[in-house]
Amino acid sequence: MNERVLRLLDFSRIVSEVTARCQTPYGEERARLLRPFANIVDARAALSDTEEGSVYYRLKGEPAFARTGDLREVVARAGVGGILGAAELYALAETSRSARRLARILSELCERADVSRFARQFAALDLPKTLEDEIFRCIDEDARILDQASATLADLRASMRSVTQRMRRSIDEMLRSTSIQNYLQDQIVTIRNDRLCLSVRADAAQHVRGIIHDQSASGATFFIEPERVAALGNELRRYEVLEEREMERILSELSALVAPHTDVLLEAIEVIGAFDFAVAKAAFAHAERAIKPELDERPILHLVQARHPHLDRAVAVPLDIHLGESFTQLLITGPNTGGKTVSLKTMGLLTLMALSGLFVTAAEGTRIGWFDEVYADIGDEQSIEQSLSTFSSHMTNIIRILREASSSSLVLFDEIGAGTDPTEGASLAMAILDELRARGIRTVATTHYSELKAYAYTTPGTINASVSFDVETLTPTYRLELGIPGKSYAFAIAERLGLPQSLIEQARARLKTSDERVEDLISHLTRRVHEAREDHEQAHRARQDVERLREQLEERVRLEEEERMVRKKKADEEIRAYVKRSQREADDLISKLREMAASGAVKDHQLTEARARIRKLAPDPTLDATPRKRSDETLAKGDEVRVLSLAGQKGTLMSEVGSGEWLVAVGSMKLRVNRKNMELLRRAEKVETPVVMLKRVSDGVSPTLDVRGQTVQEAIVEVDRYLDKAVLSGYHQVTIVHGKGTGALREGLLLYLRTHRRVRTYRQGGEGEGGSGVTVIELA
Known part of the structure; x- marks a missing residue:
């Protein structure tokens, strides 16, 4: 991608903002190299990384990376036998530990969110925990080698502390000695050349045996290390040399432990850098309220509620833009202000962001196609607020675009054909647009030429668009309206700024009749489009109202059905409970009847019959509650039926009480039951009654x-x-x-x-x- 285009479309500023959100030098390096990808597969993979980073950022915030410099050279040095410093070793252990910690966090997140891509990468790292533990055992966070690093080091430091204490006691005794105090300039101990010295008057230096290390600027004081302290200092220095050798040996051993793990440490650094970069992109997206766009393999644009990320969200009006499906060229017309350029830059910048794996400042439903290159001719590298260029610079850039662009490219022209005679400029612009259209190149151009407005109406695959303008405030509203050409508002702006009305009238009189007709036609079309759009919006609102009512009705029906099922379930449960209660009561009654039978008050056969008839009230435990196919046979009084709506209870038909309804005796209950809820079990027995007197x-x-x-x-x-x-x-x-x-x-x-x-x-x-x-x- 052309670096000049990236700069013109403010992509470089996006790169800086993402880079600033990285926490590691490895993430920053990736962010500085952020560019559109060479193929859609890599772009989609980068968007997936950003999405996983967004999930992590939303749930966990910023990751806790080890705060270190770039350790790649350090790891490489260890790999060839170099000895690392204490700070470098500690930074490597910290990096390994942070990678291990992130692996655990991502593994846990996988249970409730999709961060599987990075979770797999971190889990695949075979990080040397024993190396981490050994380094942390030997070195603290201030890069000091600890006494516990080795027994020898501990003994040496113990000896050094003992000698230091003896030195301090000895010199304190001399400070208190009356034989010495008379020779001292001050009752303090100073350090010169890392040695403890007394401040001795120059005229008494010969009375204090020792080594002179320094003299004051005035020459009145000599700094003398007492003889007996010097001996102890020499002993301390010998221990210090031994300490340095032991620490060097410890660092050498730890560096040797790092050497076998250089590959996995370098791999961990790469994974950490990729994850840091992904989270930085997510943090940028969160700050800008950006969304993940859908990448389309076709060279198209479908931006929903898009806005330029560098405009204030409170005042910026989102743009709805589509290009490349029903038409391939879009001509944006209107006043010569920054509104058209903002629309142009928004399209270009969001395209570059999506193709670089970044979320875009738009709404859900945004689709951005695959463009092999984005070309832009936007003046002399102007800002959003300016519109300055020369014809020659325009032509040089346009010639290069015509030479390099393909049918998969996106071309952006700001004020095409400007900088020369308007008639010739408009003709030249139409010829350029014809060439690009014939080659199928998606093109967006801004202009204020009336000839190009007419060109868009008469040329297949090309449509007009305009940026609405507030004449009262003399500012663009940044609202892009497709299908409507824009007016220049030159007279209105001039009048608003205070140009005398007489001059404005003279200008109107000089306006060509054809130009006036074009402006009138534009005004007429604009009114018609607005009326059609309003009718469409009213119809859309009506459809929404109907849909809302339909949903409310469906919800009401659903709730009523749920309530009916609850009532039915409750009734079934009450009936079953009633039957069980009746059975228990009947059993109690039988028990009492048995007691009475024992006394002869009730006959045994009556007791047996009572039990059998009572048991008929209980539901059949093997009953299949699944509705069976019922016959259309006619029912008659006295028929025995199974009532399906009562969990299969058996009953006897007493009489028909309505169309399809019967009065059914179920135990002691009489119920009205619909025919479809009954299953015929047995016909009523037809008993021939003998004539008996x-x-x-x-x-x-x-x-x-x-x-x-x-x-x-x-x-x-x-x-x-x-x-x-x-x-x-x-x-x-x-x-x-x-x-x-x-x-x-x-x-x-x-x-x-x-x-x-x-x-x-x-x-x-x-x-x-x-x-x-x-x-x-x-x-x-």
């Missing part, structure tokens, strides 16, 4: 039995005997009077009647019959 017994059996005041057990025994007599007496319906009271007697009798062989149905008494104080029984 029954003689009504005249034993005084009443159609009403009063059991009020009795216990449940007493009442059950009496009711059982009574029902046998009532059947023999030919009654079809009888009434049991049990009273209201606490309801215990009533509930106990109803539980018993549910399974009685003599009872077909029963009900509570109606008005005039006794109400809830009686139970009316239809005999079988």
Whole structure:
């Protein structure tokens, strides 16, 4: 990519901003070399790296890299047997440790985010932890070799501390000695040539035995190392020499440990650099609110809400731009201000950013095609706010573009044809655009020539666009409108700036009729386009309203269905609970009946029948709840059916109560059930009843039995005997009077009647019959 174009489109500034966000010299090196890639595969891989860096940055912030210089030369030196310094060794261990730490963090992140590319790279590093541990054991963060690095070093330093203490004690004793104090200039100890010295008056120097190391500037003081201290100093110096040799030996051994691992350390440095660079790109994207663009293999542009990253977000108006699909040339017209140039630079810069693996300052849905080169002719390397160039510089650049550009290139012209006679310049511009269009080269050009506005209307594959302009403030709004040519607003701007109205009228009078017609046509088309756009937006809003209502209706239906299913589930659970409770109560009743049977009050066969009939209330545990295919057979009263909506409970049809609905007796319950929720089990038995002459017994059996005041057990025994007599007496319906009271007697009798062989149905008494104080029984 041409370096001049990168500079013209402000890409160099983007590079500097990304570089500033890197934390390591390796990341900075990659950032400084940031350029568009030579193929789309590498560009997509770089975008994936930026995406993983963005995930890490969002979840973890900036990584904690080791703060070191460039260690590649250090590692190489260790690889050929060189001896590294303590600071260099510590920096290598720190780098290895930070790489190991990042490997662990990325591995953990993989469980909840996609950072697999870098996680694999860090995990593949076979970093020498034993080397790290050994270096940290021997060297601290201030690059000091620790006493524990070797036993010899520890002993030497212990001896040095002992000698130093003896020296300090000796010289302190001399300071306190009255025989010496008279010769001293000051009661202090100074250091000269790394030796402890006394400040002795020059006239008394001969009285203090020792070595003179220095003299004051005035000559009045000699700095003398006392003789007995000098001996200790010599001993200390000997230990220091031994210490230096031991430390050199330790550094040599540690450097030798580094040598076998130079390859993996260099690989770790590369991975750290790549990750640092990726996170720096992510940090830049986060600061600019940039998104990952989709790279298209075709040379197209589809920018959604795009903005120049160097414009203030608070005032910049996003651009919607597309190029290369339905048309290949875009001519941006309008006032001769910075608005058109900003649009041009935004397209070029975002294209360069995407092809370099950077996120772009646009909205989701942005697609940027693969361009092998981006060419730009934007004046004399102007800034966004300026528009200055010469015709010759334009032509030199344009000739080079025509010579080099291909059908996969993107060409940007600012004020094409400017800098010469307007008529000739416009004609030359149209010839250049024709050449580029014939070669299929995607081109965007800005102009204020009316001839080029007409050219865009009459040339296939070319459309007009304009940057809207606020005449009141004399500033562009940066809103790009496709399909609408821009006006120059020369008269309006001049009037706003204070040019006399008379001069403006003279200018209008001198305007060519053809130019005036073009401006009128542009105004008319602009109004029509705006009207069409407004109609489109209204239709879009209406569609959105309809879609919103549809979604609300679907949500309401869904909620109602969920509520219906909840109610059905609750009802099913209540029915099952009721059946289980009834079964338990029946078992309790049977237990009590058994006790009574033992005393002879109830017959054994009655007990067996009661148990069998009670068990019919329980659901079949092997029942398949899956709806079966039901026949269209006609049902009839007395048929035995399975009620599918009641978990397969069995029931008997009593009567048809409506279209497709039956009254079904399920145990003691009578329910309205739809035909589709029933499955026929068995037809009602057709029993031929023989003609029998029954003689009504005249034993005084009443159609009403009063059991009020009795216990449940007493009442059950009496009711059982009574029902046998009532059947023999030919009654079809009888009434049991049990009273209201606490309801215990009533509930106990109803539980018993549910399974009685003599009872077909029963009900509570109606008005005039006794109400809830009686139970009316239809005999079988």
